[in-house]
Amino acid sequence: MSVLDSVVIGAGQAGLSASYHLKRRGLAHVVLDADERPGGAWQHRWDSLTMADVHGVAALPDAAPPGLTAERANVAVARYFAAYEQEHDLPVLRPVRVDRVTSRGDLLEVVAGDRHWVARTIVNATGTWTRPFVPHYPGVETFRGEQLHTVDYPGAGHFVGRRVLVVGGGASAVQFLGELAPVTDTLWVTRRPPVWRTGGFDREAGHAAVALVEERVRRGLPPASVVSVTGLALREQERAAEALGAYERRPMFVRIEPDGVRWADGTVERVDVILWATGFRPAVGHLAPLHLRSPHGGIQLDGTTSVADRRVQLVGYGPSASTIGANRAGRAAAIAVRSHLDRLGQGRDVIRSVGPGPRSG
Numbered sequence: 001m002s003v004l005d006s007v008v009i010g011a012g013q014a015g016l017s018a019s020y021h022l023k024r025r026g027l028a029h030v031v032l033d034a035d036e037r038p039g040g041a042w043q044h045r046w047d048s049l050t051m052a053d054v055h056g057v058a059a060l061p062d063a064a065p066p067g068l069t070a071e072r073a074n075v076a077v078a079r080y081f082a083a084y085e086q087e088h089d090l091p092v093l094r095p096v097r098v099d100r101v102t103s104r105g106d107l108l109e110v111v112a113g114d115r116h117w118v119a120r121t122i123v124n125a126t127g128t129w130t131r132p133f134v135p136h137y138p139g140v141e142t143f144r145g146e147q148l149h150t151v152d153y154p155g156a157g158h159f160v161g162r163r164v165l166v167v168g169g170g171a172s173a174v175q176f177l178g179e180l181a182p183v184t185d186t187l188w189v190t191r192r193p194p195v196w197r198t199g200g201f202d203r204e205a206g207h208a209a210v211a212l213v214e215e216r217v218r219r220g221l222p223p224a225s226v227v228s229v230t231g232l233a234l235r236e237q238e239r240a241a242e243a244l245g246a247y248e249r250r251p252m253f254v255r256i257e258p259d260g261v262r263w264a265d266g267t268v269e270r271v272d273v274i275l276w277a278t279g280f281r282p283a284v285g286h287l288a289p290l291h292l293r294s295p296h297g298g299i300q301l302d303g304t305t306s307v308a309d310r311r312v313q314l315v316g317y318g319p320s321a322s323t324i325g326a327n328r329a330g331r332a333a334a335i336a337v338r339s340h341l342d343r344l345g346q347g348r349d350v351i352r353s354v355g356p357g358p359r360s361g
Contacts (some may be wrong), residue, residue: 001029001134002118002215003107003118003119003120004028004030004117004120005022005027005029005119005120005121005329005337005341006022006027006028006029006119006120006122006337007029007030007032007117007119007121007122007123008022008029008031008032008122008123008125009032009098009101009107009110009112009122009123009125009286010031010033010124010125010126010316011030011032011033011038011040011081011085011094011125012033012040012041012042012081012125012127012128012291012316012326013032013040013057013058013060013081013316013326013327013335014032014125014127014315014316014326014327014329014330015031015040015123015125015315015316016031016040016060016081016084016085016090016330017061017145017315017326017327017330017331018123018125018315018329018330018333018334019031019063019088019091019092019328020060020062020088020090020178020330021061021125021331021333022334022337023088023090024090024334025334025335025337026076027334027337027338027341028146029046029091029119029123029168030091030092030093031090031091031092031116032094032096032099032110032112032117033092033093033094033095033096033113033180033341034094034095034096034098034126034130035094035095036063036094036208037078037082037094038042038078038085038092039074039077039078039081039082040077040081040127040129041127041128041129042057042074042078042081043074043077043078043257044074044129044151044335045073045074046153046154046155047072047155048155048156048179049070049072049073049074049175050069050070050071050072050078050358051066051067051068051071051072051073051076051233051256052068052069052070052072053175053237054073055069055075057077057080057226058074058180058327059327060081060084060252060327061330061331062078062088062325063084063087066080068252069226069277072161075155075266077231079249086211087244089117090137090274091278092245093130093310095114095145096102097112097113098110098111098112098126098286099103099111099113099124099286100286100288100289101286101289101290101312102289102290103289103290103309104118104245104346105121105212106120107120107221108120108121108122108290108311110122118225120312120340120341120344121311121312121337121340121341122313123310123312123313123314123330123333123334124284124287124312124313124315124316124317125315125316125326125330126282126283126284126286126295127282127283127316128279128280128281128282128283129151129280129283129317130281130283131280131283132149132150132151132276132278132280133276133278133279133280133281134147134149134276135276135278137253137254137256138254138255138256139241139255139256139257140256140259142256142257142258143256143257143258143274144258144259145271145273145274146162146163146272146274147274147275147276148273148275148276149275149277149278150172150272150275150276150278150280153176153275155179156179156180156183156184156310158181159183159184159273160183160184161184162184162185162272162273163184163185163187163270163271163272164180164184164186164187164271164272164273164275165186165187165188165261165269165271165273165274165275166180166186166187166188166277166341167188167189167190167191167205167252167273167274167276167277167278168276168277168278169190169191169192169261170193170232170277170278170279171232171248172240172279173188173277174346176233176244176277177234177238177241177243177247178234178237178240178241178246178273179241180246180257180347181241181244181245181246182240182241182244183197186246187239187269187271188246188247188248188250189249189251189252189253189261190249190251190252191251191252192248193249194232194247195231195232196231196234197231197232197233197234200229217236217310218241219254219300220293220294220295220296220300220305220307221297221298229315232283234247235244236340238313248347250263251264253269253319257336258273259271263274275296275335281298282299282317284299285316287299287312288340288358289305290306290309290312292306292308292312293308294307297314298318299314300318301314301318302310302330303332303336304329304333304336304353305333310340311340312326313333313336313337314333315329315330315332315333320351320357
């Protein structure tokens with residue numbers, strides 16, 4: 001049975017960065033990706049999201065960044081990731097959906113259906129896209145209209161002629177309203193008043209925002225999004241929606257009715273569609289057998305290392321859930337893996353030959 005130095009779970013930005021840095025350090029590993037093709041979560045983004053719309057995609061290690069063009073982001077970034085995997089000969093296996101990670105003495109076993117891999121460490125890079133979050137409100141099951149989450153967004157044309165209620169206080173909600181308000185009737189609701197960023201957002205401000213999120217994971221709290229501390233900003237393509245009053249936010253409704261929502265004052269607002277731009281939760285269910293969660297509900301980290309089990313690295317989690325943060329976390333995780341193996345006297349200077357992974361039985 002082969003024993004790997006590490007198994008990376010997920011081949012998005014964080015996973016590819018981690019693999020690159022593991023390979024540079026001569027560590028035998030595989031990258032297990034649940035998707036059928038390269039692209040991470042980006043390949044699943046809505047078609048109307050272009051490279052000019054995104055807040056920037058950081059360059060992967062030892063690569064130039066993708067261009068900010070009018071090309072669809074789900075095409076451009078997927079192509080960028082695919083070329084990177086090929087150029088650096090990263091050991092990505094797909095499609096492999098990991099079911100669970102368990103402890104076997106000093107080793108970790110990664111199980112995916114009838115396949116398994118044994119390693120001294122893992123780097124979890126599964127992100128959040130597969131765990132959309134929709135809060136429960138009384139009456140939600142009675143609504144006769146259409147309900148969609150960010151993961152289902154089909155583009156503005158789908159909503160023309162219908163009254164759309166956008167729920168959520170993040171960047172996706174702002175982008176959706178920017179597309180929808182010029183072509184159909186919209187309403188916007190959030191739990192808290194949105195915080196708009198009126199000044200610039202330089203490197204110092206970015207580091208300060210990330211530091212606030214890092215503090216949460218150091219304490220074992222569930223991670224917050226970086227945008228929750230950076231604030232929101234409108235881009236030029238959203239100014240038309242602003243002129244139409246699309247960003248005049250209302251407080252959350254108290255109940256969902258068959259044909260709309262009921263406000264706190266008892267009045268009912270008719271809507272045809274509820275678009276839940278309510279974010280995501282970390283996709284870490286497969287790590288449950290390792291009992292990593294703290295009493296506060298999150299996974300406590302020391303850098304990228306799980307405090308509960310130092311064989312486990314988490315990247316793309318909390319403060320590294322951004323493209324720049326993911327790159328840095330990938331490097332930090334690889335350094336931590338190498339340090340852990342060196343402490344055990346098991347670090348390798350040469351990459352060992354690794355096949356597709358041993359099969360059960």
